[in-house]
Amino acid sequence: MKLPVVARSLAFVSALAMVPIATAGMAQVDSRVAPEFAKLFATYQRIKASYVDPVDDDKLIRGAIDGMLASLDPHSAYLDGADLQRLETLIDGNYSGLGLSVVMEEGAVKVVSPFRGSPAEKAGIKAGDFITHLNGKLIYGGDLDDAVSQMRGPAGTSINLTIFRPGSEEPIETTVTRGVIELEPVTHTVADGGIGIITVNEFSRDVGADVYAAWGDIQKEVGGKVNGLILDLRSNPGGSLDEAVALSDLFLDEGRIVSQRGRARGESITYNSETMFRGQIAPNVPLIVLIDAGSASASEIVAGALQDHRRALIMGERSFGKGSVQSLVPLGDDAALKLTTARYYTPSGHSVQEGGIKPDIRVPQISDPDMERRMKYQLRESDLRGHLINEADLKDDDLERDLKADPRFSQTSEQLKEQGIEDFQLDYAIKTLRRTTASSVALLK
Template identity: 75%
Template sequence: MKFADLMRSAALVTAVALIPATTAGMAQVDGRAGPEFAKLFATYQRIKSNYVEPVDDDKLIRGAIDGMLASLDPHSAYVDGSDLQRLETMIDGNYSGLGLSVVMEDGAVKIISPFRGSPADKMGLKAGDYITHLDGELIYGGDLDDAVARMRGKAGTAITLTIFRPGRDEPFDVSVTRGVIELEPVTYKLERGNIGVISVNEFSADVGSDVYSAWSSIKKEAAGRVNGLVLDLRSNPGGSLDEAVALSDLFLDKGRIVSQRGRARGETLLYDAETVFRGDMASGVPVIVLIDAGSASASEIVAGALQDHRRALVMGDRSFGKGSVQSLIPLGRDAALKLTTARYYTPSGHSVQEGGIKPDIMVPQLSDPDLAKRSKYVMRESDLRGHLVNELGLKDDALESDKITDPRFQKTAEELKGEGIEDFQLHYALETLRRTTPSAVALRR
């Protein structure tokens, strides 16, 4: 497998770039670090000589590398072996399993998001859930790769997951039957009133082209009279930075899309409109972008660009707040560092790190029966141990949502279900567009 291919999907929670490893860059060591290296080597020797059982050198060296990277931030990591195989599987776009994007957080396996339409999604697993047991066996404190490998398997076989859901009093078991997961990054449909809905589930290869094709199909189905468009980026944990730029460029005909600023040479980059696609493909059509706490990284780049250029109205919940870029630095033929090398900024110069993207209109997901309990335990980038701190030094109270009750959002999940509304955020966006004229709020240019 080529390292260049890894750029497309190195981790679903990151915007990923690829940079070469140079001898000079790898070999330069601050002379003052000599005593610290001496401590490291002394520790290695003591373990080899005195530990109760013999220890392989590979285990010790890998532990040292993992420890160094874990001390930096939650997104830097060493990848080899099964990690690289997992990335290759993502690139292929299909595998047998449950359809979950997960991360290890303080020893626990946390669900970033279930892929839409996957077995996990159909069984009601949600972003923010924690998996504590697999088939009754405790996996807390274990290895993420081992947990992922156990959740994958032959289509048609079942596995029981024990779930801790913040807001619930007790853990509960869910039996999920594995299926063939064919990653479908872009889906679309035409709703009543000739309102198009394009859902982007992850930023893998060719997402920009796929969205363009979806838009062309919507126009054809609507006989050329599309009255509005919802771009749904909810629970989209990210992916390729290049595809985030391509998607943004579809709706912009000028200006900055995103800037990337790093410490090393070549890590400060500017991305402008009109470099991938010419013109605004939906010119004159009002656009609403939907985001939530599961919208991260590349999703935030798109939402921030369209919001800053006043090309779209952003609705939903405040996004995750991951404003850093990870680069894959090859280490030989079968290993690499996924290292945080830069921060990214929206066109207005806003750093997404910690604070995320704040919607123009905050719309709660009232159709979620667990909304009230889950809202107390929403996890974002700022809650991760060792996260990068926003350079502006944002205070927690500056990120708190307005506590005043909004008269528009009073109905319960049961009441909405009785009205046939299963997705309140999408429903609210569609109703807004149906009331929108070209001079109204959803088209603010």
């Protein structure tokens, strides 16, 4: 199997796509909005003339731009200087910092998820935590980019974090040493019984090729037939749309992978299998995809495609629910708009916006002793202020998790620990594959 020689665009579902924009197009203004621009200009003039302190033009213009974008949705933003550079380095897959995916919620910096193996994860920071102070300085009500900038820094330097964790009575004080975040987008292991496990941590460059290479390594390590495969997309915040398509294409030999629909010309696109790879890998191997509330955008594209084509069993918790595409619109050499330009849809036409991907088998992470407390305050797209509304007008029960007791999941984290089970979801997926295959090898422990 070979990668086709094609031009790989930078289309991102949780980051960006490079989009050219004509200067003439920017200059065109609908005459109906002229009175609103007059109000904006009048406000600018009044501030310049009467505000108690002198105000720079840059501050006012940046504030106006930020305000416009903030009124749209949580994922649109103006980027320049260090902000734009940070995004570009994140796309490349390495930077110096703590290794956190964060959002601003009600003026507070909330952790979506720590990257696996990152300094933040090693320090015990968890999804759903609120960071209130950096080096003793209150950051509540501040700017998210400023908070992220403070958490970034040279590897080997430390920063003190004060964390509020829902369910805990006292704030948590912790010191985290920054590191070079080599995200290692793809890792793999082999479980007893010939079960391969491929973990995709985020969708940066070459993830499709990396998963293909991991599959080859698993085949060599097994030394025979691979009896089952687990694709672990938990806590994967997304990334490149191209790489989501490439990864899905590995496991599909025909049909639609994802489509996107937008208002602007060129924003309505359909992606089909064999776009990146010809043929499929592991065609006769049972496949389980693990997802959770931290699985967003590109992760949801892969899970949705494999679920709709019935190529994989989706297991875990309902995903984040980010069904929008952001494009990077250059504004000169050192600034850009990260603008939501389209919604994306699974092969069956399902939008994951708000509702996310519902697993075929819901499996809670009962090996986590804080599971119930964190589930109560878990963050999803539908919780973000100003999020895009799903066009299907989802009902409340589509957004709520199933709270019915399941006798399969009645064990406590302490009981599982005594059995040597530290990751119940992964353990459950492995045991499911062992029961699924007819091979006696897969039944071995």
